Amino acid sequence: MAPGVLLAGMELRKDPITRSWVITGEGMEAAFHEEGACRFCAGSTMPVQVVSSMPSLDGGPWSARAVVHPAPLYRIEGDPQRSGNGLYDTMRTVGAHEVLVETPHHDRPLWKASDAEIGQFLALAAQRIQDLKRDPRFKYVTIFKNQGAAAGQEFAHPTWLLTATTFVPRRVLYELRAAREYFDQKERCVLCDILAQEQRQNVRIVESIGDYVAACPYAPRVPYETWILPLTHEASFETGVLRRTHLNDLAALLRRTLVRLRAISEDFHLVVHTTPNTKSTRTLGYWTTLDDDYHWHIEIMPIVPGRSKSYTFKEVYYSDVTPESAAARLRDASPTL
Numbered sequence: 001m002a003p004g005v006l007l008a009g010m011e012l013r014k015d016p017i018t019r020s021w022v023i024t025g026e027g028m029e030a031a032f033h034e035e036g037a038c039r040f041c042a043g044s045t046m047p048v049q050v051v052s053s054m055p056s057l058d059g060g061p062w063s064a065r066a067v068v069h070p071a072p073l074y075r076i077e078g079d080p081q082r083s084g085n086g087l088y089d090t091m092r093t094v095g096a097h098e099v100l101v102e103t104p105h106h107d108r109p110l111w112k113a114s115d116a117e118i119g120q121f122l123a124l125a126a127q128r129i130q131d132l133k134r135d136p137r138f139k140y141v142t143i144f145k146n147q148g149a150a151a152g153q154e155f156a157h158p159t160w161l162l163t164a165t166t167f168v169p170r171r172v173l174y175e176l177r178a179a180r181e182y183f184d185q186k187e188r189c190v191l192c193d194i195l196a197q198e199q200r201q202n203v204r205i206v207e208s209i210g211d212y213v214a215a216c217p218y219a220p221r222v223p224y225e226t227w228i229l230p231l232t233h234e235a236s237f238e239t240g241v242l243r244r245t246h247l248n249d250l251a252a253l254l255r256r257t258l259v260r261l262r263a264i265s266e267d268f269h270l271v272v273h274t275t276p277n278t279k280s281t282r283t284l285g286y287w288t289t290l291d292d293d294y295h296w297h298i299e300i301m302p303i304v305p306g307r308s309k310s311y312t313f314k315e316v317y318y319s320d321v322t323p324e325s326a327a328a329r330l331r332d333a334s335p336t337l
Helices: 115-132 170-186 190-201 237-242 248-262 323-332
Strands: 011-014 021-024 050-054 064-068 083-085 088-091 096-101 140-147 159-165 205-209 212-215 226-230 268-273 297-302
Touching: 050 115, 064 115, 096 115, 115 140, 115 159, 115 237, 115 248, 170 190, 190 212, 205 248, 205 323, 212 248, 226 248, 248 268, 248 297, 248 323
Parallel strands: none
Antiparallel strands: 011 021, 011 088, 050 064, 064 096, 083 088, 096 159, 140 159, 140 268, 205 212, 212 226, 226 297, 268 297
16 A cells, blocks of 8 residues: 555544544555565665654664654545534544654664654654644644554554544543643642652652653553653643753653563553643633643553453453552663663
8 A cells, every 4th residue: 555545434433422532444454564675764765755854863864753654544634524413423534644753773662772862753753743733623643652562563663653633532531621620629730749749658650860750650550550751740742842952861761661661561552641732622621721730641551461351341440560569660670771
């Protein structure tokens, strides 16, 4: 399939009970398969549609870049054309679907990269979020990484994925609403208060570097779930990243945390939670205090072999490792290769 060709016959449907949006369509899985030479390596002659690039740090062609997904689930052109059929809602898959290439080197994922290289990649990710938020059609931009076969890794080359959507993902909505309610009651950010308590108790913190901390959440969804977040209040990931002249502290903490977690499991999901697009509709009602009540963070969820209950009991999450024990084990794990 040629790069940037949209999968045909897809649409977004909303579950009227959970309010989750679901992409459905025939032949989605069979539409694209990676095979042969890597299209993302430096010097590859395979066609890719480059969206943005960061300059090289070592004399190469680039250090990180964003390209249109070879088989995107969302298309950039057009209007969502929201429509209803009784109580059911549907719309077209308008949005953006990009591959964020960490490095031109096929065998140098983030946990093997230098802090400067990781900083370049984080700046690229922040720039892509900021750029896509200029489009009022898009309500949210998600960047995430699925590492390993068990996580559904799509490409062998070190990559993350980006999607810009005309809706806010359900879990982010839960966070936004909870943060707003907490702020309405106390006029404080809930994550700032959590960080203050975690620092006082000092049992679930894995490591702090500069203004950033890695910690296991009090109520984890999976064993060894770990969050990375700034100690100083920042609502949006992209604003926090782009206003800094260097990103060595965040880069080092991300790299060291991934090395620690890979001592537990090489497979994981990682997602950045940032603010929704304030240029989009304001009807959801949480925009007025967004800069004060929301706090960006990175969530990393390892896939631990032999603990399938953690991933099947979605109504009530299950973890047979307490976050206190998880943090202790991760602190003991070497943060270097």
